[in-house]
Amino acid sequence: MALTLNETRKTKPDSAPLHAEIIAIGSELLTPNRTDTNSLWLTQQLNSLGITLRQKTIVGDDEQCLEDTLRDALKRTRVILSTGGLGPTEDDITRKVYARVLRRPLVFHPEILDRIRHLFESRGMKMSPNNERQALVPQDAEILPNPNGTAPGILIRNQDQVIAILPGPPREMQPMFTNYVRPVLEPLSGGLRLRQRILRVSGMGESAVDNLIAPVYQRYTNPATTILFNKTDIEVHLTATAPTEAEADRLIDEVAVQVEEKLGENLFAHQGETLEQVVALKLTVKGYTIATAESCTGGLIAARLTDIPGSSKYFLQGAVTYSNEAKTQVLGVPADLIATHGAVSPEVAESMARGIKERSGATIGVGVTGIAGPDGGTTEKPVGLVYIGIADDVGTTHRKLILPGDRERIRWLTSQAALDLVRRRYLL
Amino acid sequence: MALTLNETRKTKPDSAPLHAEIIAIGSELLTPNRTDTNSLWLTQQLNSLGITLRQKTIVGDDEQCLEDTLRDALKRTRVILSTGGLGPTEDDITRKVYARVLRRPLVFHPEILDRIRHLFESRGMKMSPNNERQALVPQDAEILPNPNGTAPGILIRNQDQVIAILPGPPREMQPMFTNYVRPVLEPLSGGLRLRQRILRVSGMGESAVDNLIAPVYQRYTNPATTILFNKTDIEVHLTATAPTEAEADRLIDEVAVQVEEKLGENLFAHQGETLEQVVALKLTVKGYTIATAESCTGGLIAARLTDIPGSSKYFLQGAVTYSNEAKTQVLGVPADLIATHGAVSPEVAESMARGIKERSGATIGVGVTGIAGPDGGTTEKPVGLVYIGIADDVGTTHRKLILPGDRERIRWLTSQAALDLVRRRYLL
Structure with a gap:
């Protein structure tokens, strides 16, 4: 069983880690098409300060949910960051709920409203009356200026806790965090x-x-x-x-x-690289070139190998040959080899690899043939049966795979296995 | 401005909505690089049943957070869906915390362990002893079969509440929800x-x-x-x-x-289909065939066209020709054409399209050449410059694009533009 961040922390009370929670507010973040991305940026910022994210919660304009979440977070966590729910057209639940839970009444700040009014006037627009609620701030809180929008942020210190209430739009939230919240958190993290x-x-x-x-x-x-x-x-x-x-x-x-x-x-x-990045780098370093002949993967291996900048250095040629005729015409796979063994066979995989290697002049030729499904499977050759052929100057070889999953997964797993076979055989 | 789901709901107060909450479990979901995507799919499913998502929470392997979140959800919400934290190497906090909060002791089910052992044996592997905890299920819960993985799901009815505990991998979670959870939720949703x-x-x-x-x-x-x-x-x-x-x-x-x-x-x-699905269907219906010759997209167009079951009906052949030599050797693009106009030119794009059409015998030939970057751009031919050539029995044509973004985005936009060009020209 793998240790987790939290367990580690329990065993190291001397370097007591600082935890944070993020609460993202906005009904649009609870639809099937949108996801909260502010928390990813904030997590990176927190981690760079040695602060670990403990929980993130996405709530709509729902006072009960926000209140429960905030109360829980206050019981257990020292740093609480909240984004969104400060706009003038939204239900103003963020200010109201934070003020209520923290028992700090909302105070009207005329200077905030003046600034918002000027902002509108400078754009030749008239401020709408509902902007007034953006001038409400809980008692004894710091007001965080927002040069990129109307709603100021709010910073509250609650005994040893720090609570930052930030606007939702990234171009307002990010500079506000960097300028006003990060400096407050830095000394807390004990320099970790x-x-x-x-x-x-x-x-x-x-x-x-x-x-x-x-x-x-x-x-x-x-x-x-x-x-x-x-x-x-x-x-x-x-x-x-x-x-x-x-x-x-x-x-x-x-x-x-x-x-x-x-x-x-x-x-x-060693550093989180993708398999294609590793293969690309090592092919380049070794001065090897590669060419691919694909049937069931339909160009996926070529697409992954060429997804890396500079791929023209090592990737010479790719062929997508679905039909038997194309395998014969483009790759020189003998028609009687296909007739004898079938298109999905170790012999054809090796012949495809040999064919593309010879035509392209590459160091390594890769040939893939298989049944990605959902149709085309038989008892002898089921969906998921794949042969990967490899050819070089010395000879050819192949690997047989029986892969689980649907068409997309079989294609992906095949491309992964082919790249990994090349890595293990030539690039260690 | 477009209306949102929530605004619509406000205009229909007669249909009292059923709420759900989602709890996603896993420390990896609290890192800067990963986000929970299961909840998006689940939200779509819930919405299709007339159920609105009220809150989603992402917790790590942290018992306190999961317990607080679960207790809150149980107080206020009728449908609770949880994903993740059921794997054999993870901390088993999901089973443990649900059992504790719902006061239902964990019961060992030998038949679950037998199934997992058989699953390993059928793949020629030996089951690790830590898989045993996957056979623990809270008392009086339904066990949800998992044909795509080891961990079964768990369904608990708690008075009028439904609590479903699902595995994290989408290909395990999605069929389990569809087969066993959706039928339980359908009658709850009040007929709407x-x-x-x-x-x-x-x-x-x-x-x-x-x-x-x-x-x-x-x-x-x-x-x-x-x-x-x-x-x-x-x-x-x-x-x-x-x-x-x-x-x-x-x-x-x-x-x-x-x-x-x-x-x-x-x-x-008209029904959310992808562009490749639309192109595939219409090519099949019209009895047209297609072949691709790709430079900067490196096989991506072929991979997208063959991602559809039955693609062998319309996709004849693909060539990935990065180098000038390959363009000449494989596609018959004249060397002096490349020398005169450059590899990234309308003439070469059309010649590539013509070449692959002639060699494959397809109805439509597509040729793509461009500069995906980050290197290789000049003042005259900047990164993002792409030519798409199209050839048929009548003649050839091309389209010039100047695309924004990084390498990955330029490649994707190019593949999208090529498929859309084929659609508009041949498939309306």
């Missing part, structure tokens, strides 16, 4: 800095990775280790806190080097 | 059905679409109309509530037919 490194692993399941590396990471609480499944790969996240970033990196290095040794060639990325 | 239709538009901006169709949608509050920007396209969402789905569809039809007339050939999808 947080750094994270992501190792990525192919060809192993989550539990297998855990069993292999647990003897290493269990001896450390800083960095904390988390093991995650991400689409097709396993990720190992190492997160350390220390007085400086360099020291946090050193703590991570100590564990990473041991974890990397255990994982061996299953580890493909 | 919500239906949504998504129209998709290419080649127009958000305000242009709004100006064009506002005179239509402003006359209706049911369906509500929302205009959204989605990656490269504008979407028009029409959302209606009615006692039956047929009646809601009829309300949508009335507005949709008028909006569609206004949008004309800029409208490419």
Whole structure:
């Protein structure tokens, strides 16, 4: 079982970590088409200060939900950041609920309203009366100027807690956080800095990775280790806190080097890189070139290999050959080979790889044939059956896969397996 | 400005809405790089049942936060959906906290463990002992089968409340919700059905679409109309509530037919289809075939065209030709044409399209050449300059684009423009 950030924290009371919570307010954030992105930017800011995010909550214009969430957060967490719900046309629940829960009555600030009125006048517009509520601020709070919009932000210190109420639009929220909230949080974090490194692993399941590396990471609480499944790969996240970033990196290095040794060639990325980034870099470094001949993946492997800037250095040519005729015409796969073994066979995969290697003059040729479904499967050759062929100057070889999932997943897994096969065979 | 779902709701107070909350569990969802996307899919499902999302909360492996959140939700909301935190290597806080808060002790189910063991054995793997905790289920709960993974889901009825505990991976969570949770929620939603239709538009901006169709949608509050920007396209969402789905569809039809007339050939999808789905369907219906020759998109257009089941009916061949040599060798683009006009030129785009059409025998040949960046741009030919060539039996033509954004965005926009050009020219 992987340790989590929180557990680590429990074992290190000396470097008592600072937690934060984010509350995003706005009914539009509860629709199927929108998601809160302010919290991602804020999380990055918090982490760089050594502050860990403990919970984030998205509420609509719903006083009960906001009140419950705020009360819970105040009981357990020192830093509370809230975004949104300060606009003039919205229900003014943010100011009202914060004032009520914190028992600080709202005070009208004529100077805020004057500023908003001037802002409108300078644009040749008339201020609407509902802007008046933007001049209400809880008692004994700091007013945070907003040069990019009408609503000022609000900063409240509640004993040792810091509560920042920020506007929703990123171009208003971000400078306000940077200028007025970050300086308040910096001294709280006790000078601690947080750094994270992501190792990525192919060809192993989550539990297998855990069993292999647990003897290493269990001896450390800083960095904390988390093991995650991400689409097709396993990720190992190492997160350390220390007085400086360099020291946090050193703590991570100590564990990473041991974890990397255990994982061996299953580890493909030391810094969170994607598999195509790793393959691209190593092909370039070794001066190898590659060409692809794809049937069931339909160009996906080529698209991933060319998604990297500078891909013309190593990617020579790709062919998408669905039909038997195209395999013969474009790649020179013998028609009788297809007739004898079928288009989805190790022989055809190898012949496709050989064909594209010879035509392109690449160091490595990759050929992929398989049944992505949903149709086309038989008892002997089911949906998910895939052959990956590899050809180089020495010879050809292939790998057989039986992959789970729907068409999209089979195609993705096939592209991942093909890239990983190239990596393991030529790029270690 | 487009109406939102909430505004519509205010105009229909007679339909007392059923609320839901979503709790997403997992420390990785509290990092700067990951966001919870399960809740977006679930929100769409809930809305289609006439259920409104009231709050969503993202917690890490933190028992206190999960417990507080769950207790609050139980006090105020009838439907609670939770995702994640059921994996074998994670802290088992999901099962433990739900069991504790709902006062239902965890019971070990040997039949669940047997199934997981068989699943591992069928893949030639050995089950790790930590999978045992996946066989723990709170007392008096329903076990929801998971054909796509190890962890079963859990459904708990608590007086008139429904609590569903689902796994995190979308391909496990989504079928489980559809098969076992949705049927339980359907009778709760008070007979009101919500239906949504998504129209998709290419080649127009958000305000242009709004100006064009506002005179239509402003006359209706049911369906509500929302205009959204989605990656490269504008979407028009029409959302209606009615006692039956047929009646809601009829309300949508009335507005949709008028909006569609206004949008004309800029409208490419009547039911939220992707552009490749529309192109695939229409190519198939017309009996046309297509072949692609790609430079800067590196196989992305082929990959999108073959992402549709049955693509072998219309997709004949794809070539990814980065180098000038490959363009000449594979597509027969004359070397002196490249020398005279440059690889990124209308002449070469048309010659690539002609070349792949002739070699493949397809009805339509598409050739794409451009500068995706970040390097390779000049003053005359900047990053983002793209030519799309089209060839058929009658002749060839091209379109010039200057696209904004980074490499990934330029590649995507190019693939979208190429597919849309084919649609407008051959498939209306």
